[in-house]
Amino acid sequence: MDELPEAVALTPTSFRTDHRTADAEAELASLVFVLDLQAANPAVRRLRAWARDELAARPGDTAVDVGAGTGEEVQALASLVWPTGRAVGVEPHAGLRAEAQRRAAGTSATYVDGDARALPFEDGSVDVLRCERVWQHLVDPQEAADEVARVLAPGGRVAVLDTDWSTVVGRAGDPDVQRRLNESTWRRMANPFAGRHLRAQLQRAGLTVRADIGSSALVMPDEVMASPMMVDLDLRLGVEEGVVSQDEADAYRQAVVEAAQRGEGFMAVTMFAVVGDKPGSG
Ligand SMILES: C[S@@+](CC[C@H](N)C(=O)[O-])C[C@H]1O[C@@H](n2cnc3c(N)ncnc32)[C@H](O)[C@@H]1O
Secondary structure: OOOOOOOOOOOOOOOOOOOOOOOHHHHHHHHHHHHHHHHHOHHHHHHHHHHHHHHOOOOOOEEEEEOOOOOHHHHHHHHHHOOOOEEEEEOOOHHHHHHHHHHOOOOOOEEEOOEOOEOOOOOOOEEEEEEEOOHHHOOOHHHHHHHHHHHEEEEEEEEEEEEEEEEEEEOOOOHHHHHHHHHHHHHHOOOOOHHHHHHHHHHHOOOEEOOOOEEEEEEOOHHHHOOOHHHHHHHHHHHHHOOOOHHHHHHHHHHHHHHHHOOOOOEEEEEEEEEEEOOOOO
């Protein structure tokens, strides 16, 4: 595994648009590193493939990925809607958008600036829309659900994928320390329990949600937990916030690392994927 860049940024709060460190280059390197790590995780790949099948993008469709990150899912959509359709990634982070554009060179995928709360598309102009792990960053995710319903064409399909951070389970370390760290992370997040609300929010926006809700538990590989940037920042912030002592944080970190080094670690969080249809014929 590559070394994590200096400015480690993996917490659920890292992707907030109002959260920027002074060192934009190091922050971008961290975000890209973490997104690549997650994209390589079999649980993420499985849920993405499932959602792609459900959305069934076809040639001629206009397909959109909201909060596209490094943009690979837009490339996947571009290959499905080609040659007459178009695939657009909406990404407000200029650095991530540039990285997505760089990676998509030679493909028909395009990337634009924009926000889930005010999508840069006409009413009824989008056939397929996906949005992955963005709603956890939104204070009012119902706004995003309403925007999705607005831009979808009759017969259009949407998949919203997001984590519910109440589902974190870890085997190593004091469970009470883990509980306090989890609670402190939730307090820093805009919408920590995004996953459980997706169905209701899409329904309230007027979409018909399919009965089968996808899910996948993202289990962190031991090689990641053996150098636990996943927990380091949370531990630091937990100590700063006073929810755990430095001794508790050190002991927790050591337990996580040692379990991973023995090949006995287990740390997981569950993602959900809700698929909805815009009523009307396409
Ligand atoms: C955890 S990353 C997920 C990126 C990508 N969807 C993936 O699954 O790899 C969250 C993404 O949401 C974007 N984001 C944050 N707030 C947003 C908003 N209000 N509208 C659209 N995107 C937003 C971030 O810039 C970042 O690309």
